[in-house]
Amino acid sequence: MxxxxxxxxxxxxxxxxxxxLKRATVREVHEAMPVRRKMDFATVQTxxxxxxxxxxxxxxxxxxxxxxxxxxxxxxxxxxxxxxxxERLFAGDTMPLMQHLIEERGIxxxxxxxxxxxxxxxxxxxxxxxxxxxxxx
Amino acid sequence: MxxxxxxxxxxxxxxxxxxxLKRATVREVHEAMPVRRKMDFATVQTxxxxxxxxxxxxxxxxxxxxxxxxxxxxxxxxxxxxxxxxERLFAGDTMPLMQHLIEERGIxxxxxxxxxxxxxxxxxxxxxxxxxxxxxx
DNA sequence: TATCTTCACGTACAGATGTACTGTTCGTTA
DNA sequence: TAACGAACAGTACATCTGTACGTGAAGATA
Numbered sequence: 576m577x578x579x580x581x582x583x584x585x586x587x588x589x590x591x592x593x594x595x596l597k598r599a600t601v602r603e604v605h606e607a608m609p610v611r612r613k614m615d616f617a618t619v620q621t622x623x624x625x626x627x628x629x630x631x632x633x634x635x636x637x638x639x640x641x642x643x644x645x646x647x648x649x650x651x652x653x654x655x656x657x658x659x660x661x662e663r664l665f666a667g668d669t670m671p672l673m674q675h676l677i678e679e680r681g682i683x684x685x686x687x688x689x690x691x692x693x694x695x696x697x698x699x700x701x702x703x704x705x706x707x708x709x710x711x712x
Numbered sequence: 713m714x715x716x717x718x719x720x721x722x723x724x725x726x727x728x729x730x731x732x733l734k735r736a737t738v739r740e741v742h743e744a745m746p747v748r749r750k751m752d753f754a755t756v757q758t759x760x761x762x763x764x765x766x767x768x769x770x771x772x773x774x775x776x777x778x779x780x781x782x783x784x785x786x787x788x789x790x791x792x793x794x795x796x797x798x799e800r801l802f803a804g805d806t807m808p809l810m811q812h813l814i815e816e817r818g819i820x821x822x823x824x825x826x827x828x829x830x831x832x833x834x835x836x837x838x839x840x841x842x843x844x845x846x847x848x849x
Numbered sequence: 850t851a852t853c854t855t856c857a858c859g860t861a862c863a864g865a866t867g868t869a870c871t872g873t874t875c876g877t878t879a
Numbered sequence: 880t881a882a883c884g885a886a887c888a889g890t891a892c893a894t895c896t897g898t899a900c901g902t903g904a905a906g907a908t909a
Contacts, residue, residue, distance in 0.1 A: 583866055588800045601886075609803065618868050620887080625866090639875065639886060653801060654816050657809070660797060661817070663725045664790060666746065669817045672794070673810070673827055679791050680798070680806045684831050690810055691824045720896055738856080755898050757857080762896090776856060776905065 580629050581659065582652065588612065589622040590631060594649045600640050717766050718796065719789065725749065726759040727768060727782075727789065735781045 582590060592607050593599055599607070605619040623643050626632040633646045665671045676682050719727060729744050730736055736744070742756045760780050763769040770783045802808045813819050 580865090584796070584800055585867060591801060591803065614867090615869060616886095617870070621868075624888085636887090641887070650816075653812055656797070656801060657812060657817070659721070660793070663721055664728060664793060666728065669813055669819060670823065670827075673813060673819065673823070674830070675790055675794060676806055676810060677827060677831055679787075680794070682806060682810065684828060686807065686810070687824055687828045687831065690807075690814060691821060691828075693811070694814055694821050694824065717895095722897060751897085752899060754900070758898075761858085773857085778857070 579631075579647070581655065582626070582629070582631065585614075586622050586626055586629075586631075587652075587656065589619060590626055590645075590652065591649075593623070593626075593632065593643055594645055598642055598644045600642055604643070716768075716784070718792065719763070719766070719768065723759050723763055723766075723768075724789075724793065726756060727763055728786075730760070730763075730769065730780055731782055731786045735779055737777045737779055739777075741780070 589604060589608075592604050592609075596603055596607055601616065601620045601623055604623065605614075605616050608614060608619065623632065623634070623641075627634045627643065631645070631647045631652065632643045634641045634643045636642075661667060661669055661672055677687075726741060726745075729741050729746075733740055733744055738753065738757045738760055741760065742751075742753050745751060745756065760769065760771065760778075764771045764780065768782070768784045768789065769780045771778045771780045773779075798804060798806055798809055814824075
């Protein structure tokens with residue numbers, strides 16, 4: 576393992592949008608970027624290029640346009656990213672992060688219940704809309 | 713708010729160690745760094761200097777040595793950092809991160825129970841050692 | 850007192866990052 | 880068919896990051 580280089584924040588953002596689209600061109604990714612994060616088309620292009628170079632994405636030229644898709648599974652990237660964060664910010668201990676999410680990002684008792692049922696492998700309550708879209712900042 | 717600059721990964725790591733010590737000199741932080749992350753004394757020094765310049769730490773010269781302490785509360789930094797991550801990696805939705813932690817970092821049903829009681833403000837089960845110190849990589 | 854140790858402080862420097870422009874090429878439309 | 884717009888590939892560039900070295904002063908030691 577030549578130790579894949581980690582993704583930077585910006586790259587991560589663009590990668591996430593691509594993952595959602597599964598397969599997409601620069602333009603499609605650009606248009607799918609969250610509104611408040613409208614970066615230049617060329618910037619998105621650069622990010623996608625770098626993501627490909629780093630080995631996270633495949634880019635195939637289809638006709639005149641390059642179509643990108645995940646090469647490394649999102650789940651893997653997420654795991655590595657979160658592991659890294661937990662390591663640096665909480666010395667590798669997961670619980671403080673959970674606590675933080677509960678205290679600072681509005682995870683409710685019901686959310687936990689949902690999570691617990693998922694864990695136990697039997698859906699219980701009828702699933703509500705996730706109540707923690709944004710913290711009530 | 714002149715928009716405080718965010719901390720880089722390395723800075724975060726050093727900051728966390730300092731927070732644990734409350735007040736500490738470069739040497740103390742250096743020695744308290746996790747073993748597998750033994751960076752050079754001078755490197756720690758640079759990080760602390762940068763952290764001070766960025767406004768995250770106070771550094772007071774006491775005699776011949778500079779003693780650092782938090783200026784911005786850890787909780788604040790953690791909130792900003794986690795918010796940023798959730799934003800970029802999960803489009804601002806907290807639940808997927810919770811799910812990830814459960815599925816990939818060994819948060820157990822019992823851990824959730826603990827969390828839930830904390831949430832409800834009444835400790836229930838006698839508190840065990842947190843079972844999720846490290847993911848069973 | 851001559852030397853060693855320890856710091857603070859300034860400096861260094863390659864590589865990563867955020868952000869974008871430019872030149873070129875190929876279908877499209879006037 | 881000549882001008883136009885879209886997409887790619889290459890280049891740019893100021894900052895930030897990770898990592899550390901060198902210098903000079905102050906205190907400890909021989």
